[in-house]
Amino acid sequence: MPFNQSGNENLGKALLFLKEFDAENLDEKICELKALQICCRLGFTICKHCNHHQMLKGELQRMYRCDVCRKEIWITGGSFFDHVRKFRPYLASFFLLERGIILSASDLSNVLGISVDMAGKIYKRIAKLVSEKMQGLGSDISTTELSKIVCRRTIETPARQSPLAEEVEIQKRLALCEPEGSIEELKEPELTTNEVAVLALLSELPTTFAAICERVRLECADASAAVMGLELWELAVRLPGDRYILSDRKTKEASKAIDSKSQKSKQSKAVLGMIDFVEERFQGIGRKNHQLYAALYWIFVDRKRWGPGSILQLCAQSRHIPYREILEYVSPPTIKILTRA
Numbered sequence: 001m002p003f004n005q006s007g008n009e010n011l012g013k014a015l016l017f018l019k020e021f022d023a024e025n026l027d028e029k030i031c032e033l034k035a036l037q038i039c040c041r042l043g044f045t046i047c048k049h050c051n052h053h054q055m056l057k058g059e060l061q062r063m064y065r066c067d068v069c070r071k072e073i074w075i076t077g078g079s080f081f082d083h084v085r086k087f088r089p090y091l092a093s094f095f096l097l098e099r100g101i102i103l104s105a106s107d108l109s110n111v112l113g114i115s116v117d118m119a120g121k122i123y124k125r126i127a128k129l130v131s132e133k134m135q136g137l138g139s140d141i142s143t144t145e146l147s148k149i150v151c152r153r154t155i156e157t158p159a160r161q162s163p164l165a166e167e168v169e170i171q172k173r174l175a176l177c178e179p180e181g182s183i184e185e186l187k188e189p190e191l192t193t194n195e196v197a198v199l200a201l202l203s204e205l206p207t208t209f210a211a212i213c214e215r216v217r218l219e220c221a222d223a224s225a226a227v228m229g230l231e232l233w234e235l236a237v238r239l240p241g242d243r244y245i246l247s248d249r250k251t252k253e254a255s256k257a258i259d260s261k262s263q264k265s266k267q268s269k270a271v272l273g274m275i276d277f278v279e280e281r282f283q284g285i286g287r288k289n290h291q292l293y294a295a296l297y298w299i300f301v302d303r304k305r306w307g308p309g310s311i312l313q314l315c316a317q318s319r320h321i322p323y324r325e326i327l328e329y330v331s332p333p334t335i336k337i338l339t340r341a
């Protein structure tokens, strides 16, 4: 049973969507056929024993005998559906995810009539694939920002310690690797008297070099050295026609600060969104799985990218993901988080 109101609503929606799913996919046999069709869209399969390209005739089956070497060819072999015994739970999970319905493993197990363990495995396999699509997208956030939702122990949690000890260990290791004073700061300019005099004269309106010489009463060579100095400090900009204006270094710094602030506020919105998402559905998670839940959160918010058919398509084209890979997976100190496209 869901532990809160939104969990109840979610479960209600899931049941309605499942009715729709079952109307299209009457039984396990049809689900299997659908998955097999996707695995062999090209109409042939390749025998891994003798490399024979075998045409597939008649109704699709999971196993064929090679026309050449007579050995078994399993058409789901090496695919996402490798070792899958029942296809309906997978296809129904895709269907729900593609409609933005993400349940807790125990609710998923109830509505699909499978074990909680199996439900968790289905989600994690999908999340692993989706997380691989996040490279190069979204924002990087430190997993310390998600500490609030860490309340489950995993195989990575140090013995007899709290689930958060996992994060502490990661941060300790990270601190040991980081060189000291690696943050580069913008150097404050050290200006000469002449440079200060010229700088005071410049504005956003162009001033000719001749006017500079005249107004600060400098020899041509000294004035030239001063404007060059200011250019080097990026305080003045030379325009065509030997004219100078005040550079927008200050403006640039300000806009950089604003950009980074708005970037940070976008990120913190995403972090808060993910925290709500996890708390509403799963109460809490283990630290090592942050990236996988960030992938589920992406599916949840980006309805355009992960609409009907998208997850089925992704999984149909994917390799097999052994459960060991999920078990051994540990989210890095910085994870990707994505909101709407």
Ligand SMILES: [Zn+2]
Pocket (backbone or CB within 6 Å): 047, 048, 049, 050, 051, 052, 066, 067, 068, 069, 070, 071
């Ligand atoms: Zn063969």
